[in-house]
Amino acid sequence: MFEKLFACLLCLYPPRFRRKYAGEILQLYRDRVRDETGLFRRVRLCFDLLADGVTGLPQAYRNSHSAMAAVVVSSNPEGIPSFRILQQEPLRSGSVLIGCFLSLAAIATFSFVISHPKAYRQFSKGAMSPIESVLDRLNRATSTGSIQEARVASPGAESKPAAPSVASIDRKLDPVERDRVIHAVAQNLNRFYVDSQRARSASALILKKAESGDYESFADGQAFAARLTSDLRSATQDPHVEVAYSTIPLPNTAGEPTVAALAEYRSAMLQQNCTFEKIEVLADNIGYLKFDSFPDPAICSSIAKAAMARLNGTDAIIFDLRDNMGGYPGMVEEIAAPLFDHPAPWYNPKEPSGAASSIHSPVPGSRLANKAAYILTSSRTFSGAEQFAYNLKMLKRATLVGETTGGGAHVGIFHRLDDHFGIGIPETPITNPYGGPDWEGIGVHPDVIVRSKDALVVAEKLARNSLHK
Amino acid sequence: MPKRKLDPLPSTAFQILLSLAGNDLHGYGIMRAVEEQTNGRMRLGPGTLYSSIQALLEEGMIEEVEGGDESEAGHERRRYYRLTMSGKRLARSEAERLADLLRVARIKRIFRGEYV
Numbered sequence: 001m002f003e004k005l006f007a008c009l010l011c012l013y014p015p016r017f018r019r020k021y022a023g024e025i026l027q028l029y030r031d032r033v034r035d036e037t038g039l040f041r042r043v044r045l046c047f048d049l050l051a052d053g054v055t056g057l058p059q060a061y062r063n064s065h066s067a068m069a070a071v072v073v074s075s076n077p078e079g080i081p082s083f084r085i086l087q088q089e090p091l092r093s094g095s096v097l098i099g100c101f102l103s104l105a106a107i108a109t110f111s112f113v114i115s116h117p118k119a120y121r122q123f124s125k126g127a128m129s130p131i132e133s134v135l136d137r138l139n140r141a142t143s144t145g146s147i148q149e150a151r152v153a154s155p156g157a158e159s160k161p162a163a164p165s166v167a168s169i170d171r172k173l174d175p176v177e178r179d180r181v182i183h184a185v186a187q188n189l190n191r192f193y194v195d196s197q198r199a200r201s202a203s204a205l206i207l208k209k210a211e212s213g214d215y216e217s218f219a220d221g222q223a224f225a226a227r228l229t230s231d232l233r234s235a236t237q238d239p240h241v242e243v244a245y246s247t248i249p250l251p252n253t254a255g256e257p258t259v260a261a262l263a264e265y266r267s268a269m270l271q272q273n274c275t276f277e278k279i280e281v282l283a284d285n286i287g288y289l290k291f292d293s294f295p296d297p298a299i300c301s302s303i304a305k306a307a308m309a310r311l312n313g314t315d316a317i318i319f320d321l322r323d324n325m326g327g328y329p330g331m332v333e334e335i336a337a338p339l340f341d342h343p344a345p346w347y348n349p350k351e352p353s354g355a356a357s358s359i360h361s362p363v364p365g366s367r368l369a370n371k372a373a374y375i376l377t378s379s380r381t382f383s384g385a386e387q388f389a390y391n392l393k394m395l396k397r398a399t400l401v402g403e404t405t406g407g408g409a410h411v412g413i414f415h416r417l418d419d420h421f422g423i424g425i426p427e428t429p430i431t432n433p434y435g436g437p438d439w440e441g442i443g444v445h446p447d448v449i450v451r452s453k454d455a456l457v458v459a460e461k462l463a464r465n466s467l468h469k
Numbered sequence: 470m471p472k473r474k475l476d477p478l479p480s481t482a483f484q485i486l487l488s489l490a491g492n493d494l495h496g497y498g499i500m501r502a503v504e505e506q507t508n509g510r511m512r513l514g515p516g517t518l519y520s521s522i523q524a525l526l527e528e529g530m531i532e533e534v535e536g537g538d539e540s541e542a543g544h545e546r547r548r549y550y551r552l553t554m555s556g557k558r559l560a561r562s563e564a565e566r567l568a569d570l571l572r573v574a575r576i577k578r579i580f581r582g583e584y585v
Contacts, residue, residue: 013516017519017520017523020523021519021522021523024495024496024519024547024548025496025515025516025519027496027497027547028496028497028500028515028518029515031497032497048512048514049514049515051514052513052514052515052516052517053514053516055514055516055517056514056515056516056517056518056519056520057516059516059517059520059521060516060519060520060523063520063523063524063527
């Protein structure tokens with residue numbers, strides 16, 4: 001039994017040493033057991049073996065290390081980097097298992113990290129409408145998969161309902177809350193909506209429908225908000241009226257964000273290069289700019305100008321807005337301005353009524369005014385990014401390539417109805433210099449419809465063809 | 470430059486070299502010889518013994534040889550070790566170093582009596 005125990009202890013020695021001397025060491029052990037009989041000698045033998053473990057083990061490892069170092073130095077006298085096999089022995093199964101485990105853990109961690117990207121943090125500061133800022137905060141609070149849930153309900157959302165989340169399934173509307181929301185909607189609409197006559201007719205419509213039990217079947221807040229939005233829009237003929245629903249309680253305070261929030265926003269923007277993701281000059285001198293928001297010009301103006309300056313010498317330019325969720329109208333105009341050589345009419349739905357504004361062009365030094373421009377869009381392209389795409393399309397200044405955008409102009413002023421419902425109400429007349437409806441609820445339709453993932457390839461091809469004409 | 474394993478020469482390695490000065494021995498024989506030449510003060514355990522043997526082999530101070538008495542029943546074929554010329558020179562050099570130390574110790578009258 002002692003011999004087996006001793007043989008097990010030999011596993012502690014370096015493999016190379018063990019392979020060569022294990023047999024002899026066991027033989028030596030047997031010799032000593034054979035020769036050293038009697039209690040005293042046996043006790044001494046045990047003591048010797050224990051002491052030998054303490055002194056011999058480190059020595060064996062020291063020797064192994066020295067042998068490897070000597071091989072490396074002696075085989076590489078000129079200092080030329082090279083690889084050598086130090087020990088010609090197969091990997092132990094334990095090492096292979098540990099390697100497999102660590103590799104799997106690394107792959108799992110990597111997969112988890114890339115599938116949970118940190119969302120850009122956008123904050124409002126006056127330029128964003130209150131409804132946009134509230135929804136933005138909700139979007140940040142919810143997971144990527146439930147962004148739709150926190151967005152404004154719209155007729156489009158009703159026809160293509162988002163997959164209900166666990167939270168929305170758990171929270172059921174009761175008749176009391178439905179009634180409270182309907183009356184609050186009617187009250188706010190009558191008080192704030194720009195056209196009092198249409199406000200009254202819309203309010204009357206939903207109250208009548210409530211009385212006749214049209215809303216009784218709605219237990220889901222999202223669907224209920226979408227239905228109210230649809231009814232209000234049909235009554236007012238105004239796509240900017242929006243009823244919003246959120247599973248997360250809406251904040252009680254509205255208005256200007258705190259100093260701390262602004263400082264956090266500034267820090268986040270600078271850390272993320274103001275969300276400018278890629279600035280490249282592609283083949284045939286085609287400029288490519290990908291940015292995922294229109295950040296506050298007070299913080300990011302210099303970075304935006306530098307990005308545009310870098311592409312100033314290109315022969316065509318592609319704006320990638322496929323992941324752009326909007327931001328500040330000031331930045332929308334700032335990035336568009338170098339594309340014009342005259343002050344073209346500029347639609348900003350958030351400006352006060354009747355203010356027919358123009359873009360601040362030409363921009364001194366800009367050589368992009370006569371260059372072809374392309375905008376890549378997707379269903380994620382939203383709000384301010386839609387303003388950029390819509391205006392340049394209306395002005396025939398850019399070709400839109402990709403998918404129809406999300407459809408959120410966020411014109412209305414947000415009013416909180418209760419913990420989970422709010423309403424966006426246009427309080428001033430909206431003047432669209434291009435005529436017709438804007439993108440609210442319907443999105444901006446691209447000139448060239450392709451899947452968003454193929455948009456860049458198609459836009460590059462279009463740009464190249466136009467350059468080689 | 471890696472540190473050489475036998476510089477300075479460990480006392481264990483020196484004792485092994487001395488034990489092999491007369492004849493070729495296997496591991497157990499070396500252990501017994503060392504125990505004997507040190508009057509029982511040094512009993513080399515298997516790990517220490519074979520680590521030292523490994524170092525001496527790799528430095529070319531000893532070599533493995535075939536032969537020896539293989540007639541012992543039930544015993545595996547044992548490896549015998551022999552001192553090389555380099556090993557002899559190293560042992561001599563170490564002995565001279567110790568002799569020098571001994572001379573100094575004598576001059577300094579470290580020893581009591583005349584037994585050394």
